[in-house]
Amino acid sequence: MGKKTLIAASAITLSSMMLTACGSDSDSAAGKDDGSITMGFAQVGAESGWRTANTKSVQESAEEAGIDLKFSDAQQKQENQIKAIRSYIQQKVDVIAFSPVVETGWDAVLQEAKRAKIPVILTDRAVDSEDTSLYETFLGSDFILEGEKAGQWLVENAAEMDVDGNGAINVVQLEGTTGAAPALDRAEGFASAIKAEDTVEVVASQTGDFTRDGGKKVMETFLGSEKGIDVVFAHNDDMGLGAIEAIEAAGLVPGKDIKIITVDAVKDGMAALAEGKISYIVECNPLLGPQLMDLAKKVVDGEDVPERVVTEESTFTQEQAADVLADRQY
Amino acid sequence: MRKVLAHQLVWPVLALVVLLVINVVATPSFFDVRMQDGHLFGSLVDVLRNSAPVLLVALGMTLVIATRGIDLSVGAIAAIAGAVACTYIVGSDEGAAGTAIVASTTALGVCVLLGLWNGFLVAVLGIQPIIATLVLMVAGRGLAMLVTDGQITTVNNELFSDLASGFVLTLPVAMLVALLVFGLTALVTRRTALGMLIEAVGINPEASRLAGVRACTIIWTVYVFAALCAGLAGLIIAANTNSVNANSLGLWIELDAILAVVIGGTSLAGGRFSLTGTLVGALFITTLEKTIPNIGIPSEANYLFKAVVVVAVCLVQSPQARAALRVRRPAPLVAKAAVS
Numbered sequence: 057m058g059k060k061t062l063i064a065a066s067a068i069t070l071s072s073m074m075l076t077a078c079g080s081d082s083d084s085a086a087g088k089d090d091g092s093i094t095m096g097f098a099q100v101g102a103e104s105g106w107r108t109a110n111t112k113s114v115q116e117s118a119e120e121a122g123i124d125l126k127f128s129d130a131q132q133k134q135e136n137q138i139k140a141i142r143s144y145i146q147q148k149v150d151v152i153a154f155s156p157v158v159e160t161g162w163d164a165v166l167q168e169a170k171r172a173k174i175p176v177i178l179t180d181r182a183v184d185s186e187d188t189s190l191y192e193t194f195l196g197s198d199f200i201l202e203g204e205k206a207g208q209w210l211v212e213n214a215a216e217m218d219v220d221g222n223g224a225i226n227v228v229q230l231e232g233t234t235g236a237a238p239a240l241d242r243a244e245g246f247a248s249a250i251k252a253e254d255t256v257e258v259v260a261s262q263t264g265d266f267t268r269d270g271g272k273k274v275m276e277t278f279l280g281s282e283k284g285i286d287v288v289f290a291h292n293d294d295m296g297l298g299a300i301e302a303i304e305a306a307g308l309v310p311g312k313d314i315k316i317i318t319v320d321a322v323k324d325g326m327a328a329l330a331e332g333k334i335s336y337i338v339e340c341n342p343l344l345g346p347q348l349m350d351l352a353k354k355v356v357d358g359e360d361v362p363e364r365v366v367t368e369e370s371t372f373t374q375e376q377a378a379d380v381l382a383d384r385q386y
Numbered sequence: 387m388r389k390v391l392a393h394q395l396v397w398p399v400l401a402l403v404v405l406l407v408i409n410v411v412a413t414p415s416f417f418d419v420r421m422q423d424g425h426l427f428g429s430l431v432d433v434l435r436n437s438a439p440v441l442l443v444a445l446g447m448t449l450v451i452a453t454r455g456i457d458l459s460v461g462a463i464a465a466i467a468g469a470v471a472c473t474y475i476v477g478s479d480e481g482a483a484g485t486a487i488v489a490s491t492t493a494l495g496v497c498v499l500l501g502l503w504n505g506f507l508v509a510v511l512g513i514q515p516i517i518a519t520l521v522l523m524v525a526g527r528g529l530a531m532l533v534t535d536g537q538i539t540t541v542n543n544e545l546f547s548d549l550a551s552g553f554v555l556t557l558p559v560a561m562l563v564a565l566l567v568f569g570l571t572a573l574v575t576r577r578t579a580l581g582m583l584i585e586a587v588g589i590n591p592e593a594s595r596l597a598g599v600r601a602c603t604i605i606w607t608v609y610v611f612a613a614l615c616a617g618l619a620g621l622i623i624a625a626n627t628n629s630v631n632a633n634s635l636g637l638w639i640e641l642d643a644i645l646a647v648v649i650g651g652t653s654l655a656g657g658r659f660s661l662t663g664t665l666v667g668a669l670f671i672t673t674l675e676k677t678i679p680n681i682g683i684p685s686e687a688n689y690l691f692k693a694v695v696v697v698a699v700c701l702v703q704s705p706q707a708r709a710a711l712r713v714r715r716p717a718p719l720v721a722k723a724a725v726s
Binding site for chain 2: 105234262263274277278298
């Protein structure tokens with residue numbers, strides 16, 4: 057009895073799936089004729105406040121730009137994202153945008169998009185592919201530049217950063233998830249910016265996995281194992297916030313006894329910056345929706361777009377943080 | 387000497403000692419403990435404080451494993467507990483002590499329900515534990531994300547924060563909580579027949595049922611206990627940073643807990659279990675976590691280092707491996723494990 061119901065149920069599901077598959081073809085083809093743009097966007101997931109702000113920005117600016125957005129959440133799984141892109145190809149959207157979960161393994165599905173003549177825009181993260189004709193452009197932050205900005209500011213404010221006044225600035229680095237592009241690139245940019253300065257040296261570096269808990273634990277250990285730490289460079293705000301807790305627990309004052317430089321500029325980080333606990337934040341802007349919609353329109357109209365578009369990003373000192381904190385959205 | 391070496395706890399304790407020695411060699415001040423702001427402070431205190439969540443989860447896991455089960459959902463349950471507590475605190479009178487108590491109680495209540503669900507799948511429906519708890523492992527994190535709306539929720543409540551960062555009589559609260567649960571568990575399982583009944587169910591569920599042991603109730607109980615422990619661990623992890631990130635809170639803690647149980651000498655095949663072994667295992671894992679940044683292992687080699695140490699510890703624990711190695715090279719076994 058139970059088995060029969062199951063078979064019947066699956067038969068119904070299957071046939072309805074086929075129906076929708078057939079139906080969607082004509083649907084979106086009709087949408088294409090009236091001149092409006094349909095965009096398929098495959099998001100990584102909702103793993104951080106940064107990401108949800110990113111999602112919100114894309115959704116809101118699509119609405120403003122009058123672009124019909126089909127949105128999917130891959131929950132950090134590549135196979136989900138590939139499925140989503142395939143379904144966008146079947147639905148014949150006008151343009152596909154996505155933030156690849158990982159760097160490799162995209163050639164096959166991007167070839168399919170190319171054959172269907174659907175332009176692809178990468179956002180936030182790049183793919184590692186020899187064939188750059190598979191996508192139109194890559195819109196995202198330049199993580200190396202972010203690391204460089206942090207390093208440059210440190211070098212420029214060296215006198216102030218040398219907390220113990222011994223002429224040498226000892227930096228400990230809290231790295232992001234090992235192997236992730238932002239972690240690798242921010243470390244690289246930072247290292248190149250401080251290279252010329254002999255007084256500035258990274259004395260210890262360890263991953264805190266981009267989390268507060270990780271940042272706190274690693275910082276606790278560094279406080280025990282390293283002597284005379286002047287500066288903490290954290291690859292994101294959350295690890296910096298964790299480091300603040302560890303520094304306070306050790307009876308030191310963050311921002312005074314140890315200076316902190318971070319990347320991201322999420323709300324909690326900006327609040328700590330305004331309070332003087334963090335000294336400097338390099339922005340990593342998730343609000344790339346408006347830029348994405350501009351690019352999408354250009355690509356659909358057949359205009360040339362640059363292969364690499366860097367998100368508009370700034371930096372924040374303590375004074376600037378106090379000014380912008382009130383209307384920080386994320 | 388032979389009798390000492392035969393004791394199952396010798397090798398994990400030895401491994402822990404070796405690890406501590408490595409740390410002292412790398413940082414001579416590693417054992418320094420000083421008074422600061424009226425409480426103890428130092429690397430060893432950090433280890434004790436940070437081992438609380440793993441120890442709690444591992445205690446629950448020990449009993450589950452003793453019944454020949456396994457609970458993969460503890461990390462997700464910890465995330466749910468943190469999410470429920472922090473969301474509640476933010477939603478009501480944020481700074482009040484009462485809020486923290488109600489929030490924590492609510493979170494633990496939810497955990498009991500989740501434990502009942504796991505126990506129902508395993509004990510009543512007879513689904514294999516690894517599959518039954520996999521359901522909640524995957525779905526639970528999604529639930530936690532729903533509760534927090536996918537955002538990192540930051541809370542500002544002194545009492546809640548004290549659960550992880552506070553001190554009572556100069557000792558960290560988190561450690562005291564974990565040790566209290568450890569003591570109660572030891573008391574209940576070793577001073578009553580419960581421990582024996584759990585072992586009986588693990589060794590042969592059918593025989594124990596025929597002997598009149600209510601296997602179903604016992605299995606159900608251990609899953610609820612495991613969920614409760616996981617919830618408490620989740621609260622401590624959330625309180626440690628005054629925030630909850632549903633995506634990363636307690637991620638992979640189930641594996642650390644299983645490892646702690648195994649290092650402690652409890653067999654995954656069920657039956658006999660050692661709570662003291664689990665305590666040593668949890669301390670070992672936390673010390674290992676601290677050793678990596680302390681001796682400056684580059685991040686890329688983190689996992690490799692961890693794996694090599696764990697394999698070495700498992701090898702010295704295995705009588706067969708010890709015998710095989712002794713024939714070829716008698717002495718430097720421990721030294722080798724220490725270096726690698």
